[in-house]
Amino acid sequence: MKTRCSSERIWIVAALVLFVCCTKSPKQEHYGVSISAPSVAEASCETFSAQELALLRLSNGWTFDLLGKVCQNDSTFSNIVFSPLLLTEELHACEYERAYVEALFAFCNLEDTSFETIRANFNSIKQRLSEMDSSFAMSSSLDSSDKGGFVVCQSARMGLLREDAAKTSRHTFSPCNGNERLCEFFNLSGSFKTFESENEFATDIPIGNGSCSLLLVRPAGNRIREYVATFSEKQYVEVVKHLEERKLSVRFPDFERFVSKQRLLLPEIQTADTLFHSREVMTDCQFSLFKPTEAVLQSLGKSLEDKILNSEKGETATFDTPFLFFVREIASGAILLAGICCE
Numbered sequence: 001m002k003t004r005c006s007s008e009r010i011w012i013v014a015a016l017v018l019f020v021c022c023t024k025s026p027k028q029e030h031y032g033v034s035i036s037a038p039s040v041a042e043a044s045c046e047t048f049s050a051q052e053l054a055l056l057r058l059s060n061g062w063t064f065d066l067l068g069k070v071c072q073n074d075s076t077f078s079n080i081v082f083s084p085l086l087l088t089e090e091l092h093a094c095e096y097e098r099a100y101v102e103a104l105f106a107f108c109n110l111e112d113t114s115f116e117t118i119r120a121n122f123n124s125i126k127q128r129l130s131e132m133d134s135s136f137a138m139s140s141s142l143d144s145s146d147k148g149g150f151v152v153c154q155s156a157r158m159g160l161l162r163e164d165a166a167k168t169s170r171h172t173f174s175p176c177n178g179n180e181r182l183c184e185f186f187n188l189s190g191s192f193k194t195f196e197s198e199n200e201f202a203t204d205i206p207i208g209n210g211s212c213s214l215l216l217v218r219p220a221g222n223r224i225r226e227y228v229a230t231f232s233e234k235q236y237v238e239v240v241k242h243l244e245e246r247k248l249s250v251r252f253p254d255f256e257r258f259v260s261k262q263r264l265l266l267p268e269i270q271t272a273d274t275l276f277h278s279r280e281v282m283t284d285c286q287f288s289l290f291k292p293t294e295a296v297l298q299s300l301g302k303s304l305e306d307k308i309l310n311s312e313k314g315e316t317a318t319f320d321t322p323f324l325f326f327v328r329e330i331a332s333g334a335i336l337l338a339g340i341c342c343e
Contacts, residue, residue, distance in 0.1 A: 047128055048332060052121050054108040056334045059085045062104075062267060063338050064233045067324075069265035069278070070340070071229040077176060080260045081287045081339030083154050086140035087264075089122040090152050091281075094142055100276045103269045129329060129336070133208040135159035138336065143284070154285040156337055158207050158327065160214075161292045164188050168254050168291075174321050175343040176224060184254035185320075192250060193243035194317070200227070202239050203250055203317055207289065211331065214289070215240070216252055217324040224322035228340060231324065240328075247314030252323075253341060255289035260339070287337060 048056065063084040070080055091101050092115075105113065112118075130136060136158050143151040168184040175181075193204040202217040217239060219227035266279040319341075327337035 048125065049121070051110055051112065051117075052125050053332075054110055055088070055118070055121055055125065056085070056332060058105070058108050059088045060333070060335050061107075061233065062088075063335050064231060064236065065267040066264055067231065067338060067340070068229050069267060070262065071225050077225055077342060078260070078262070079258065079340065079342050080262045080283075081156075081258055081285050081337060082152075082260075082262075082264065082283050083138060083140065083156060083285075083337050084335055085122075085125070086138060086154055087152055087281070087283075090140055090142055092118055092122070094150065097279055099274075100266070100269065100279055103271050103274070103276050106271065125334075129334075132211045132329070132331075133158075135161065135208045136212060151282040151284050154283065155288075156286070156327070157288045157290065158212065158214075159292065160186065160205075160207055160289050161209070162188060163292070164190075165291055166294075171251065171318075171320060173253060173343070174222070176222070176322055177343075181343075184256075185251050186254055187249065187251050189249045189314075190247070191245050192248045194246045194248060195239045195242050195244070200239070201317060202243070203248065204240075204243050205250065207327070212327055212329050212336065215326040215328060216250075216319050217326075218319050218321065219323070222321045224324075224340065224342065228324060236326075249314060249316040250319075251316060252319040255287055256291075258287040258289075258339070258341070260285050287339065 066082070066084065066087075067080075071077070092105065105118070110118070126138070129138075138154070138156045140152065140154045143153050165186055165188060168186055170182045171185045172180050173183050188205065195202040198220065200217055200219050202215060205214045205216070206212075207214050261282075261284050264281045264283055266281060268278050269276040322340065322342045325337075325339050325341060326335055328335050
């Protein structure tokens with residue numbers, strides 16, 4: 001009888017533990033447990049160390065909270081672009097809100113939490129990414145303000161190395177405020193990975209040497225603010241997971257000089273004994289997707305088969321209303337840039 005009672009107590013305790021784990025706040029288990037970045041067991045561990053992968057998961061994990069917070073601003077809703085990876089690095093490197101930053105990095109479960117090691121890890125990640133594609137360049141710096149805060153200044157430059165990207169044409173873009181305007185659009189044709197549902201349409205466009213891609217996500221019904229406010233990492237993974245090859249003509253705005261100056265609200269962080277309230281960071285960022293030069297096109301040396309494939313036109317997907325976009329490193333799953341094109 002005593003043995004039976006002990007067994008029942010064990011099962012009750014186990015059930016309570018399972019209940020607590022399943023009802024845990026998403027914010028509490030979100031960072032460092034990212035589902036869109038790789039695990040150590042995957043092939044990318046040949047490129048990145050376990051500690052570097054943990055930092056990539058942290059960076060990916062809070063990207064969607066940062067985007068969602070943008071939509072909660074009462075101010076005007078405008079273009080935004082930022083690198084979650086470089087923002088994470090800058091927060092770690094500066095003296096801004098050390099307790100908040102330490103709480104954020106605690107979700108990584110890093111083996112070595114020393115400042116020097118983590119800084120070396122970030123440098124190694126950036127070096128490896130640049131080695132994968134020489135057309136890829138990203139930089140970040142801090143600009144201290146007179147008010148004791150700082151501005152994160154970021155710049156990203158990547159190549160759209162395709163023959164049909166050499167020229168653009170003018171089309172109408174319809175922003176949220178209804179003030180339509182003419183702007184330059186890329187017009188690409190070929191086989192692209194796409195995803196379509198009743199909520200969104202997405203297409204993934206290889207950039208640079210193909211190690212990275214530009215993922216465009218257009219919500220249905222031109223409701224970008226509502227869509228981004230609830231767009232989660234889980235939804236992002238579903239989109240990426242279900243991308244399928246499709247003959248398509250894709251038309252989207254020229255990102256030659258995409259600039260944003262935005263206030264980012266960092267999310268709340270709940271630890272075992274402390275609630276860290278939202279912090280604010282000002283960003284000044286620029287994203288440039290440059291066209292190929294004649295010399296670059298000649299150096300590509302595309303085969304006749306590639307040219308025929310790229311010349312085949314399917315249905316046309318036009319991104320002429322506000323949309324989300326991500327630049328991701330395909331092998332590792334790292335989100336290098338995230339943004340919203342509103343105008």
